[in-house]
Amino acid sequence: LFLPVSICFFVMHDAFDYVPVVEKLPIQIESIATYGSTLLVGTRKGHLILYEVLDSEDFHSKSKVALKKTNKNFSTKPIVQLSVVEELNVILSLSDNIVSVHDLDTFGLRFRLHKTQGAIVFKADLKIHRPLGAPVPKYRLRLAVSVRRRIELFEWRDNSFQDLNLDLNLPDGAKAIAWCSNSLGVGFRKEYCIIKTQTGKLIELFPTGKNQDPLVSGLPEEKLALGKDEMTVIVNADGKPTQKHATMWSEPPLVMEYYHPYLIAILPSLVEIRSIEPKVLVQTIQLPHPKYLALGRSVFVASSNAIWRLVAKPLSLQIEQFMSSSQFELSLRLAEMIDDDDEKKFECLYDIQFKFALHLFTKHRFEESLRIFARLDTGPIEVIGLFPALLPKSHTKQYDYRVPVLAGAELEKGYLALIEYLMEKRNLQKKSTGNDSDVDLASYQRDLSEIIDTTLLKCYVEVKESLVGPLLKHPDNNCHLQESERTLIKAEKWSDLVLLYSSKREHAKALKLLIEKAHQKSGSLSGHTRTVEYLQNLGPDYLDLIFEYSKWILKAHQFDGLKIFTVRNEDPRSEVGPLPVEKVVKFLKEVNKEIAIKYLVGKLDFLTRVVTWFCSQEHVIHEWRYKTPDLHNELILLYLFEIQENRFVEDYREQLMSFLENSESYKAATLIRRFPPDFRHERALLSEN
Numbered sequence: 001l002f003l004p005v006s007i008c009f010f011v012m013h014d015a016f017d018y019v020p021v022v023e024k025l026p027i028q029i030e031s032i033a034t035y036g037s038t039l040l041v042g043t044r045k046g047h048l049i050l051y052e053v054l055d056s057e058d059f060h061s062k063s064k065v066a067l068k069k070t071n072k073n074f075s076t077k078p079i080v081q082l083s084v085v086e087e088l089n090v091i092l093s094l095s096d097n098i099v100s101v102h103d104l105d106t107f108g109l110r111f112r113l114h115k116t117q118g119a120i121v122f123k124a125d126l127k128i129h130r131p132l133g134a135p136v137p138k139y140r141l142r143l144a145v146s147v148r149r150r151i152e153l154f155e156w157r158d159n160s161f162q163d164l165n166l167d168l169n170l171p172d173g174a175k176a177i178a179w180c181s182n183s184l185g186v187g188f189r190k191e192y193c194i195i196k197t198q199t200g201k202l203i204e205l206f207p208t209g210k211n212q213d214p215l216v217s218g219l220p221e222e223k224l225a226l227g228k229d230e231m232t233v234i235v236n237a238d239g240k241p242t243q244k245h246a247t248m249w250s251e252p253p254l255v256m257e258y259y260h261p262y263l264i265a266i267l268p269s270l271v272e273i274r275s276i277e278p279k280v281l282v283q284t285i286q287l288p289h290p291k292y293l294a295l296g297r298s299v300f301v302a303s304s305n306a307i308w309r310l311v312a313k314p315l316s317l318q319i320e321q322f323m324s325s326s327q328f329e330l331s332l333r334l335a336e337m338i339d340d341d342d343e344k345k346f347e348c349l350y351d352i353q354f355k356f357a358l359h360l361f362t363k364h365r366f367e368e369s370l371r372i373f374a375r376l377d378t379g380p381i382e383v384i385g386l387f388p389a390l391l392p393k394s395h396t397k398q399y400d401y402r403v404p405v406l407a408g409a410e411l412e413k414g415y416l417a418l419i420e421y422l423m424e425k426r427n428l429q430k431k432s433t434g435n436d437s438d439v440d441l442a443s444y445q446r447d448l449s450e451i452i453d454t455t456l457l458k459c460y461v462e463v464k465e466s467l468v469g470p471l472l473k474h475p476d477n478n479c480h481l482q483e484s485e486r487t488l489i490k491a492e493k494w495s496d497l498v499l500l501y502s503s504k505r506e507h508a509k510a511l512k513l514l515i516e517k518a519h520q521k522s523g524s525l526s527g528h529t530r531t532v533e534y535l536q537n538l539g540p541d542y543l544d545l546i547f548e549y550s551k552w553i554l555k556a557h558q559f560d561g562l563k564i565f566t567v568r569n570e571d572p573r574s575e576v577g578p579l580p581v582e583k584v585v586k587f588l589k590e591v592n593k594e595i596a597i598k599y600l601v602g603k604l605d606f607l608t609r610v611v612t613w614f615c616s617q618e619h620v621i622h623e624w625r626y627k628t629p630d631l632h633n634e635l636i637l638l639y640l641f642e643i644q645e646n647r648f649v650e651d652y653r654e655q656l657m658s659f660l661e662n663s664e665s666y667k668a669a670t671l672i673r674r675f676p677p678d679f680r681h682e683r684a685l686l687s688e689n
Helices: 315-324 328-335 342-362 366-376 380-384 408-432 439-463 465-473 481-490 494-503 507-518 529-536 540-556 558-569 581-591 593-601 619-623 629-644 649-662 668-672 680-688
Strands: 016-022 029-035 038-043 048-054 064-071 079-085 090-095 098-103 109-113 119-129 138-147 150-157 160-163 176-180 183-187 191-196 202-207 216-219 223-228 231-236 255-259 262-266 270-275 280-286 292-295 299-302 307-312
Touching: 016 048, 016 280, 016 299, 029 292, 029 299, 038 079, 038 090, 079 119, 090 119, 098 119, 119 176, 138 176, 176 216, 176 223, 183 216, 183 223, 202 223, 216 255, 223 255, 255 292, 262 292, 315 328, 315 342, 328 342, 342 366, 366 408, 380 408, 380 439, 408 439, 439 465, 439 481, 465 494, 481 494, 494 507, 494 529, 507 529, 507 540, 529 540, 529 558, 540 558, 540 581, 558 593, 581 593, 581 629, 593 629, 629 649, 629 668, 649 680, 668 680
Parallel strands: 029 079
Antiparallel strands: 016 307, 029 038, 038 048, 048 064, 079 090, 090 098, 098 109, 119 138, 138 150, 150 160, 176 183, 183 191, 191 202, 216 223, 223 231, 255 262, 262 270, 270 280, 292 299, 299 307
């Protein structure tokens, strides 16, 4: 169910000052209870004594104690258990093996619960509910009493306890009980169990330990603390352990109660104070033969003839002590209890959590650390600053805390945690960025977005290479050009560097890099394909670049080079836009007139193969449906030039004749003067038009 080994930090602060209340009493104490500034003492002779205990000006001096009332006829037997329900003005007591109810003001007996004859122990549970708009709260008081081998259940109604008639039969007499929602934690002589009060179902848990009476104490959030030798095991209402490790004590406790946020236990010769989570030994107090414990506004500890009061030190002082020993979680629990105004409390909580996050970072608990920073909405620049190599020099600064030097696997863990943090910040940043009228704020947001994306890029390069490309391809990436450029060059991420240049419209840089790497024998950019693809995605605004960087491909790889000017327009979804055909034709003529013809006609290289392109239709004239006379004239004159140069005469002449017969857009009068007399058939067709 649990591990008996517990990691415990020995802090040893002074959470409480302890001062004597009464000493060397001539009577023998059997039980104590407290409410407000009042202390009730039950004695072996059945007397009930009421003290008023007030704070003194000096915590280290004896409390101001006044004996207010004594009732020597409260009982004829030892008062072995006391409980006060101040809200209902009653005292519950166990004496002579029966539970009685007395008036809190007069000590007068109201009634005895006769069905509890033979009682061993009882436990009351008060729930306070204030309905919306109700002038007074409503109280629900439940009482569980261990009687021989059963538990009797009662509920307070109309100034009396009503028997719920839910007798819970047990395998043995319960020696310790505590409420936990609608369950009871029950300790027998040898084992613990959970009992569901509504059904009577019994869930067996584990043994109580060696020669030890059971200890059961209720905790917040519907949990129970169960003692087993030197251990305390925390379970929920179903008996399931809620922590991997048990809380360990110096010796088996005799009594144990929860006083937020501490667990206080009486050991044979001292009082020990610990926190449950984190597991910290907070304080030990040496007292002679302590036996009884009562919790209220203050904590009272009693032996058989003396009583001491434990007074909690101011929260600010406790927090200061715990912070000095890096006990941040415990400091946070205490800070939550501060009654100061919201601003002071918020400042205190923020300061503790910020320092806690830094502490976790120094311990290489990166995910926990950055989750706290995210929750605190700590600025990304400050968080990135924990990784000095990631921030640009313009943003580096000296911090008030020592940043650990990370390397190897620890640095990788840190980067992975930072990526998660930055992605959350990035998403929030995108949502908050809008048409902000504040110019300074808008500028700050842009700068911050740039730092976040650039840092993400650096982290991806180190630990998640597959995400570099998607980040740079994203239309709203804000990576800083120079910082990102340096990072990618250092890592030799050439393909990603091309993506960076493209996203920043640094097309000349991208094309220069592509040409440089294209002539290498190996590598992701080797060859001309990537250059072709890049140029295909440039629109008419970059026509000069297209012409400049396509020349070498057109000369060395005519077919692929031509795709730069043709393939782009096949996809109607393309956002690149068509290139101005007249300018393209003029450029291609300067490079190679044959290429210009292929651009206009759409034929492949006829020297090596006969393959028609775009269903044998002329690329510009037919496929693009251009009717411009100048283009038709240009194609006819290109045919004429190539035929006169004796290049592919038969093929070109046949194509020329077909074009003259089918085209209706050329200007025959302009062209006929250019055709020599030996082009009789061509001239005849021109004359007809």
